[in-house]
Amino acid sequence: MKIALLSYSTKPRGGVVHTLALAEALAAAGEDVTVWTLGRGGDSGFFRPVDPAVRQEIVPFPDVRGEAVGPRILRSIDTLRAAFDPAGYDVVHAQDCISANAVSRCVRTVHHVDHFTTPELIACHERAIREPFAHVCVSAAVADELRQGWGIRADVIPNGVDSQRFELAAQDVPGLSRWRSRLGRYVLSVGGIEPRKGTLDLLEAFALLRKSEPEMRLVIAGGETLFDYRDYRTRFDARAAELGVEPVVLGPVHHDELPTLVAAASVFAFPSNKEGFGLAAMEALAAGVPVVTRDLPVLREVFGTVARFATEPAGFAAQLRAACADPGSRQAAGRDLAAGYSWDRAAARHVVLYRGLLG
Incomplete structure (x- = not known):
């Protein structure tokens, strides 16, 4: 055809x-x-x-x-x-x-x-x-x-899911070391700062997480879009200043560098308000990184018991904290799930x- x-x-x-x-x-x-x-x-x-x-x-x-x-x-x-x-x-x-x-x-x-x-x-x-x-x-x-x-x-x-690409990144010691030397321990979100991605909720959750994980950083990658989210970004920046949070906003990351950025994260945050599948979060599972996602029917369908789910910022912070405390508990199941797609x-x-x- x-x-x-x-x-x-x-x-x-x-x-x-x-x-x-x-x-x-x-x-x-x-x-x-x-x-x-x-x-x-x-x-x-x-x-x-x-x-x-x-x-x-x-x-x-x-x-x-x-x-x-x-x-x-x-x-x-x-x-x-x-x-x-x-x-x-x-x-x-x-x-x-x-x-x-x-x-x-x-x-x-x-x-x-x-x-x-x-x-x-x-x-x-x-x-x-x-x-x-x-x-x-x-x-x-x-x-x-x-x-x-x-x-x-x-x-x-x-x-x-190109699961092998992210599985291999988890074994790329020099690549992981470069990101960790630059960023330390971090919560990663991919998708930029925009309403559909729930970035303001993530900011609130991260501020709560930092009370028990003071050395943790919030890293946000991606953000290519047709839409104008400058007002939302202004609100995000203002709220970050109020909370005393200094997110690392990377913007679009080169295709070859993204897998190690994901694999080096302590936890992957996926607070989207609207999704069809959750490909970025599935790639994180392939890299062996725990995932905390918003409790949406579509994400329950796709991720089952492998991800951690939350709705409001306090619950999200609690699940991020649990993922940081026990990163390996669902690792094998997450990799198996990603490999199945x-x-x-x-x-x-x-x-x-x-x-x-x-x-």
Whole structure:
């Protein structure tokens, strides 16, 4: 089959990570795969090398100074729509809201259901759910949201996890030493400072944790996004100053350095308010790092008894403290769980779905 996978960015966000890994696994299974995306800010390639078996079509998308989020989203859709020609592809598979709006008929992966407030984004979100003729979700909890909210039946195909990459990082003594020499003992969060990631709650929880773990540091990595979270960041910085906390905000971390950053952490914090699967937390489990996550139905489904769960900052602090005190109690189970999610298996299930739709 000739398959087009469409994404919205070259940056290291969860949906983009998913798109590239799925494309490579499909190509390894013998399919003809092209990934289409927007090259923001002059990007001419993805954040990491891509298997040469996967074709890449990166559509230039120059920055516009002062452009608001709504117009930027609409321009993203128009730019990708103008460049993409579905002719010649057997399957067109959109991986996000922007790419689903840019094509007429497609398969759509809904990683999680967003809740927007601006009219343009609400309309785009609705179209990206209602108009695709087939839907995939990476967890049953998100598929249930589609069923309850829109009456849509979605196929559930979980993410894969590159577990070996993170398992090997846990054995990279020089790499671990570099991060620990720089940061000491730390709680790590990946995803940047934004409302969906629950970063303000994590800040409150960390301030409580530090009373019993005064040498611990809070480290936040990642943060590439289309949205403007400057107001939230201002609130975060102000509250950190009030609490006397000095987080280490790394921003995007190079692809090759991320596994050792994760593996060197004392505990991985995942306080997201909205998730579809929790890939970053699953990678932490693969590295042998204990995970504390928000108590959401989707994360209970995916992580079972391997992660520790909490809701409010005090409970989160208590679970972080427990993870620091007993880091090895769930380590083997966490690594086994992560190893059970295979991109090859995910690709095989996509192939079955595609052939069924074509038939």
